[in-house]
Amino acid sequence: MAGEKNKEKLILEAATQLFTTKGFQATRMEDVAKQAGISKGLTYFYFKNKEDLFMALTKKAFDLLREEFREVLRSKGKNGLEMLHDLTLRIWDFSIQHPVYYQAIIQFLDVLNSYTSAEKKAQLDPLILESIHFHKLLDIHHEPIRLGVQMVSQGIKDGSIRPELQPEITFYTLWSMAIGYQKTGGAIAYEGKETKISLEAWKNGFLKLMQDMLKGTIQASKPQVVQTTLF
Amino acid sequence: MAGEKNKEKLILEAATQLFTTKGFQATRMEDVAKQAGISKGLTYFYFKNKEDLFMALTKKAFDLLREEFREVLRSKGKNGLEMLHDLTLRIWDFSIQHPVYYQAIIQFLDVLNSYTSAEKKAQLDPLILESIHFHKLLDIHHEPIRLGVQMVSQGIKDGSIRPELQPEITFYTLWSMAIGYQKTGGAIAYEGKETKISLEAWKNGFLKLMQDMLKGTIQASKPQVVQTTLF
Amino acid sequence: MAGEKNKEKLILEAATQLFTTKGFQATRMEDVAKQAGISKGLTYFYFKNKEDLFMALTKKAFDLLREEFREVLRSKGKNGLEMLHDLTLRIWDFSIQHPVYYQAIIQFLDVLNSYTSAEKKAQLDPLILESIHFHKLLDIHHEPIRLGVQMVSQGIKDGSIRPELQPEITFYTLWSMAIGYQKTGGAIAYEGKETKISLEAWKNGFLKLMQDMLKGTIQASKPQVVQTTLF
Amino acid sequence: MAGEKNKEKLILEAATQLFTTKGFQATRMEDVAKQAGISKGLTYFYFKNKEDLFMALTKKAFDLLREEFREVLRSKGKNGLEMLHDLTLRIWDFSIQHPVYYQAIIQFLDVLNSYTSAEKKAQLDPLILESIHFHKLLDIHHEPIRLGVQMVSQGIKDGSIRPELQPEITFYTLWSMAIGYQKTGGAIAYEGKETKISLEAWKNGFLKLMQDMLKGTIQASKPQVVQTTLF
DNA sequence: AATGAATGAGTCTTCATTCAT
DNA sequence: TATGAATGAAGACTCATTCAT
Numbered sequence: 002m003a004g005e006k007n008k009e010k011l012i013l014e015a016a017t018q019l020f021t022t023k024g025f026q027a028t029r030m031e032d033v034a035k036q037a038g039i040s041k042g043l044t045y046f047y048f049k050n051k052e053d054l055f056m057a058l059t060k061k062a063f064d065l066l067r068e069e070f071r072e073v074l075r076s077k078g079k080n081g082l083e084m085l086h087d088l089t090l091r092i093w094d095f096s097i098q099h100p101v102y103y104q105a106i107i108q109f110l111d112v113l114n115s116y117t118s119a120e121k122k123a124q125l126d127p128l129i130l131e132s133i134h135f136h137k138l139l140d141i142h143h144e145p146i147r148l149g150v151q152m153v154s155q156g157i158k159d160g161s162i163r164p165e166l167q168p169e170i171t172f173y174t175l176w177s178m179a180i181g182y183q184k185t186g187g188a189i190a191y192e193g194k195e196t197k198i199s200l201e202a203w204k205n206g207f208l209k210l211m212q213d214m215l216k217g218t219i220q221a222s223k224p225q226v227v228q229t230t231l232f
Numbered sequence: 233m234a235g236e237k238n239k240e241k242l243i244l245e246a247a248t249q250l251f252t253t254k255g256f257q258a259t260r261m262e263d264v265a266k267q268a269g270i271s272k273g274l275t276y277f278y279f280k281n282k283e284d285l286f287m288a289l290t291k292k293a294f295d296l297l298r299e300e301f302r303e304v305l306r307s308k309g310k311n312g313l314e315m316l317h318d319l320t321l322r323i324w325d326f327s328i329q330h331p332v333y334y335q336a337i338i339q340f341l342d343v344l345n346s347y348t349s350a351e352k353k354a355q356l357d358p359l360i361l362e363s364i365h366f367h368k369l370l371d372i373h374h375e376p377i378r379l380g381v382q383m384v385s386q387g388i389k390d391g392s393i394r395p396e397l398q399p400e401i402t403f404y405t406l407w408s409m410a411i412g413y414q415k416t417g418g419a420i421a422y423e424g425k426e427t428k429i430s431l432e433a434w435k436n437g438f439l440k441l442m443q444d445m446l447k448g449t450i451q452a453s454k455p456q457v458v459q460t461t462l463f
Numbered sequence: 464m465a466g467e468k469n470k471e472k473l474i475l476e477a478a479t480q481l482f483t484t485k486g487f488q489a490t491r492m493e494d495v496a497k498q499a500g501i502s503k504g505l506t507y508f509y510f511k512n513k514e515d516l517f518m519a520l521t522k523k524a525f526d527l528l529r530e531e532f533r534e535v536l537r538s539k540g541k542n543g544l545e546m547l548h549d550l551t552l553r554i555w556d557f558s559i560q561h562p563v564y565y566q567a568i569i570q571f572l573d574v575l576n577s578y579t580s581a582e583k584k585a586q587l588d589p590l591i592l593e594s595i596h597f598h599k600l601l602d603i604h605h606e607p608i609r610l611g612v613q614m615v616s617q618g619i620k621d622g623s624i625r626p627e628l629q630p631e632i633t634f635y636t637l638w639s640m641a642i643g644y645q646k647t648g649g650a651i652a653y654e655g656k657e658t659k660i661s662l663e664a665w666k667n668g669f670l671k672l673m674q675d676m677l678k679g680t681i682q683a684s685k686p687q688v689v690q691t692t693l694f
Numbered sequence: 695m696a697g698e699k700n701k702e703k704l705i706l707e708a709a710t711q712l713f714t715t716k717g718f719q720a721t722r723m724e725d726v727a728k729q730a731g732i733s734k735g736l737t738y739f740y741f742k743n744k745e746d747l748f749m750a751l752t753k754k755a756f757d758l759l760r761e762e763f764r765e766v767l768r769s770k771g772k773n774g775l776e777m778l779h780d781l782t783l784r785i786w787d788f789s790i791q792h793p794v795y796y797q798a799i800i801q802f803l804d805v806l807n808s809y810t811s812a813e814k815k816a817q818l819d820p821l822i823l824e825s826i827h828f829h830k831l832l833d834i835h836h837e838p839i840r841l842g843v844q845m846v847s848q849g850i851k852d853g854s855i856r857p858e859l860q861p862e863i864t865f866y867t868l869w870s871m872a873i874g875y876q877k878t879g880g881a882i883a884y885e886g887k888e889t890k891i892s893l894e895a896w897k898n899g900f901l902k903l904m905q906d907m908l909k910g911t912i913q914a915s916k917p918q919v920v921q922t923t924l925f
Numbered sequence: 926a927a928t929g930a931a932t933g934a935g936t937c938t939t940c941a942t943t944c945a946t
Numbered sequence: 947t948a949t950g951a952a953t954g955a956a957g958a959c960t961c962a963t964t965c966a967t
Contacts, residue, residue: 008926023355026257029961040928042964051962110415124254170437173416177438178405181412184341185404206401207408214445239951260936271953276938470930485817488719491957502932507959572877586716608881631891632899635878639900640867643874646803647866668863669870676907701947722940733949735943744941932964943953 009047011037013061016054021101025055049133052126056134059109062102063142069095070148081156082215085175088152089208092179107180109138149176153215160219175211182207240278242268244292247285252332256286283357287365290340293333294373300326301379312387313446316406319383320439323410338411340369380407384446391450406442413438471509473499475523478516483563487517511595514588518596521571524564525604531557532610543618544677547637550614551670554641569642571600611638615677622681637673644669702740704730706754709747714794718748742826745819749827752802755795756835762788763841774849775908778868781845782901785872800873802831842869846908853912868904875900 015036019028030051034041048054069091073084096103112129115121116139129135149172156162162171182203189200246267250259261282265272279285300322304315327334343360346352347370360366380403387393393402417431477498481490492513496503510516531553535546558565574591577583578601591597611634618624624633651665708729712721723744727734741747762784766777789796805822808814809832822828842865849855855864882893 027355030963031961041962042929043927045963046926107415110417114417124258166441167433167437170434171441173434174409174438174441177412177416178409179412180415181408181410184338184411184415185408186341186345189404202398203401203404206398207405210397210402210405210445214441261938262936272938273940273954274952277951282937489817492959493957503958504933504960505931508930513958569877572879572881575881576879586720604881628903629891629895629899632896633903635882635891635896636871636900636903638881639874639878640871641874642877643870643872646800646873646877647870648803648807651866664860665863665866668860669867672859672864672867672907676903723942724940734941735950736948738942739947928965928967930964930966932962934962935960936958937960938958939956941953941955943951944949945951946949 008037008039008043011039012044012047012054013058016058017101020055020058030054049131050128052128053132053134055105056129056132056138058101059105060134060137060141062099062105063109063138063145065099065102066092066095066106067141067145067148070145074148074152080159080161080219081152081154082161082212082217084152085149085156085162085215086208086212088149089175089179089211093182093204096179096183103183107183109142110180113142146172146176156215156217160217162215162217164217166215171215178207178211239268239270239274242270243275243278243285244289247289248332251286251289261285280363281359283359284363284365286336287360287363287369289332290336291365291368291372293330293336294340294369294376296330296333297323297326297337298372298376298379301376305379305383311390311392311450312383312385313392313443313448315383316380316387316393316446317439317443319380320406320410320442324413324435327410327414334414338414340373341411344373377403377407387446387448391448393446394448397446402446405445409438409442470499470501470505473501474506474509474516475520478520479563482517482520492516511593512590514590515594515596517567518591518594518600520563521567522596522599522603524561524567525571525600525607527561527564528554528557528568529603529607529610532607536610536614542621542623542681543614543616544623544674544679546614547611547618547624547677548670548674550611551637551641551673555644555666558641558645565645569645571604572642575604608634608638618677618679622679624677625679628677633677636676640669640673701730701732701736704732705737705740705747706751709751710794713748713751723747742824743821745821746825746827748798749822749825749831751794752798753827753830753834755792755798756802756831756838758792758795759785759788759799760834760838760841763838767841767845773852773854773912774845774847775854775905775910777845778842778849778855778908779901779905781842782868782872782904786875786897789872789876796876800876802835803873806835839865839869849908849910853910855908855910857910859908864908867907871900871904 012033015033016028019032019036023032030044031041033054034044037044044054048057070088073079073088073091076084076087079087112125112135115125116130150168153162153166153168153171157164157166157168186200189203243264246264247259250263250267254263261275262272264285265275268275275285279288301319304310304319304322307315307318310318343356343366346356347361381399384393384397384399384402388395388397388399474495477495478490481494481498485494492506493503495516496506499506506516510519532550535541535550535553538546538549541549574587574597577587578592612630615624615628615630615633619626619628619630648662651662705726709721709726712725712729716725723737724734726747727737730737737747741750763781766772766781766784769777769780772780805818805828808818809823843861846855846859846861846864850857850859850861879893882891882896
């Protein structure tokens with residue numbers, strides 16, 4: 002029926018908005034329900050508990066992120082290095098457009114950390130482990146990375162990336178840089194003492210360094226967007 | 233008197249241990265007191281509230297981190313690139329030896345992010361803003377970064393780092409890589425599908441990439457620790 | 464359904480009883496819930512906090528008091544002086560039958576005192592100012608007084624009260640006497656040294672004095688209840 | 695030693711000031727100590743506990759009030775009615791100059807109320823009953839009243855007050871009016887709907903009514919201060 | 926599917942009071 | 947007398963979750 006949106010989706014959207022505004026901890030289930038225009042009880046019909054809801058949101062975040070990776074791979078006429086450059090820009094945008102999804106992804110990596118550690122596993126909230134969405138995530142969280150690694154491999158094959166680089170390690174390094182970026186953003190924006198650089202300058206410098214790190218012998222198929230005058 | 237430790241320190245140590253084991257949220261003030269061998273009320277004598285305690289812990293984390301930076305700078309006979317290499321290893325170790333401190337630092341950067349954003353500032357827990365330790369942190373959090381930038385500058389001066397690099401941007405990139413590392417570690421360790429690399433392999437690959445990124449024309453003053461055979 | 468009383472009312476009744484027995488300070492919200500036969504959380508569902516609950520109780524107190532005033536006005540065949548006499552007796556009874564309500568009313572006057580004073584306003588508990596019932600009280604607390612003033616005016620019109628009296632001032636004086644009564648009751652009842660009068664004697668003397676104060680030229684429409692032999 | 699004020703007095707003064715500003719409940723013993731310029735522990739050397747401190751303050755309040763009564767009695771050349779008029783003005787001023795003392799007196803009357811009631815006695819804070827100052831108060835609280843009754847008697851004797859009045863009842867009525875005054879003040883000051891009179895107008899009206907109530911056949915020995923034009 | 930009243934475990938925090946020195 | 951660190955009982959309040967309807 003027109004106007005009758007799927008309730009599950011409605012709840013997820015409400016949660017996303019509220020988590021963005023107030024954070025996970027500070028958001029009450031009642032707020033989510035109100036925002037979604039339904040009753041508190043109904044949220045528990047669609048999601049087992051608050052953690053389950055968050056895991057569902059995280060799952061969606063990974064789906065969206067994977068879509069970004071796929072779109073880069075779908076674009077024709079780009080070599081591996083260009084794809085990684087494109088990808089980096091997209092992740093950058095993603096982290097700004099969907100801060101909650103991005104944070105959910107990072108947080109999931111933390112959970113994963115504990116999940117894989119014998120001692121830390123016990124500290125994990127049992128509700129997370131029970132969530133069906135958590136188990137879906139265990140299955141799919143590697144996909145974006147796999148696609149990224151694929152891009153590096155392709156770059157090596159097409160000569161745009163140095164052949165001696167190990168694809169997995171290389172992509173992980175880029176991935177961690179992208180994640181670290183969001184975390185250090187705050188330190189940059191702060192009106193600190195001596196150090197002061199603009200976010201935009203950093204973004205471009207960041208991209209340039211990445212290219213220096215990866216560049217093979219083959220020229221880019223078309224001129225790069227980023228100016229090198231920053232360095 | 234032996235065994236008569238400073239109470240403030242005692243509480244901080246207890247908190248560090250419990251935050252490591254159970255996390256900030258899950259740790260109750262009463263547990264902290266019990267762990268420190270004092271009464272609940274006394275924790276409130278030394279720290280205004282739970283947030284204040286956490287800010288004090290974060291302050292200590294930054295102090296310790298800064299000490300790592302300083303020690304690197306104090307070491308004689310190393311050029312800029314070698315110092316950054318050394319520093320990276322130390323941060324790496326720090327994040328493993330003191331996971332709570334490291335996490336506190338990263339979390340503070342999040343808080344800083346909100347603090348510098350007009351809209352997000354309102355969402356911050358007022359108790360954090362009231363904490364005297366938070367304000368101390370505002371004053372000192374830039375010091376490690378300043379020291380890091382100094383190392384890059386020195387590297388450029390001594391020729392171990394490419395002269396065209398902009399010190400601030402370069403160090404921020406390294407810094408964000410180091411932070412991203414901890415977050416992505418989980419994804420690596422997970423017994424995933426296709427992708428699988430060891431943490432150690434990544435660490436070395438990470439260092440190698442960093443050097444490629446930075447290397448100037450001058451040879452290292454002494455053989456590098458990291459083998460390049462990984463790539 | 465029989466036995467299924469309105470919960471809000473149930474809580475209010477429980478609070479009234481406990482405030483009577485133990486006082487506001489000494490009564491814990493949990494006790495109120497237990498007394499009402501419900502859970503602690505539910506009291507917070509119906510009343511924002513303890514102060515809000517007390518303000519709701521005070522509101523009810525004013526409603527009941529106003530009802531006493533109205534009933535006096537409704538009684539036919541009485542002149543103004545007789546109505547005031549009747550009213551005084553009713554207030555007297557009210558203060559004995561519903562000591563908590565009466566005390567709540569007096570306490571509200573204290574709050575009002577602070578509320579209207581620029582410097583004192585800041586000392587008021589913010590929870591009181593936030594209470595919706597407090598704001599209702601601001602709207603209605605004048606009603607009993609208005610009705611009382613009306614009685615004096617009528618007495619002047621019908622000649623039972625001296626025409627030179629100013630209704631507002633006159634009624635306020637009676638009102639303050641009635642309030643002061645409850646406070647001084649204790650001093651009277653105490654088995655003191657020389658001074659000793661019975662409460663009942665005082666009540667009658669009080670009424671007699673009041674009449675002397677007010678009496679106009681017109682005779683009472685019927686013989687007064689109070690004997691003058693006490694003086 | 696000059697400048698070395700008696701500590702007990704120092705504490706009492708500090709308490710008076712803080713109770714005035716923040717109220718009894720909201721004032722912490724630590725605040726009192728700080729305000730008095732001594733340590734927290736020392737306050738417990740001079741006063742057994744917080745209630746004891748408050749009882750001491752109440753004792754002082756009664757002493758001061760009694761002094762007002764005595765001074766009125768000491769004034770020569772005034773008849774009973776004039777003395778009561780004078781006394782009323784003094785009490786009025788006292789309640790404004792020393793609100794905390796006045797409130798302490800009223801509150802003591804409440805305590806007395808409970809103390810004399812078999813059922814209510816059990817609810818009284820045991821710490822109050824233990825206070826040595828409370829027992830002193832039991833001994834002396836009647837003194838002001840005795841002096842007031844004395845004034846009425848004298849008025850009857852000198853003809854300024856109607857001979858048929860019963861001194862005890864008459865004075866109690868005046869006393870309760872004076873107490874009620876402070877409580878109703880708030881209702882008057884409030885910017886209410888229809889009813890509005892000024893505090894000053896009420897004060898004068900109050901005095902006038904009192905005189906009407908008491909006046910005997912003898913003229914005042916000198917012109918009364920209060921204008922009768924208000925009625 | 927849907928509601929929202931009802932539950933109660935969970936925790937922070939305050940502050941009067943004590944006591945070793 | 948004097949200090950102030952140390953204690954611990956007490957209580958308000960929140961919110962995820964359940965369940966009768």
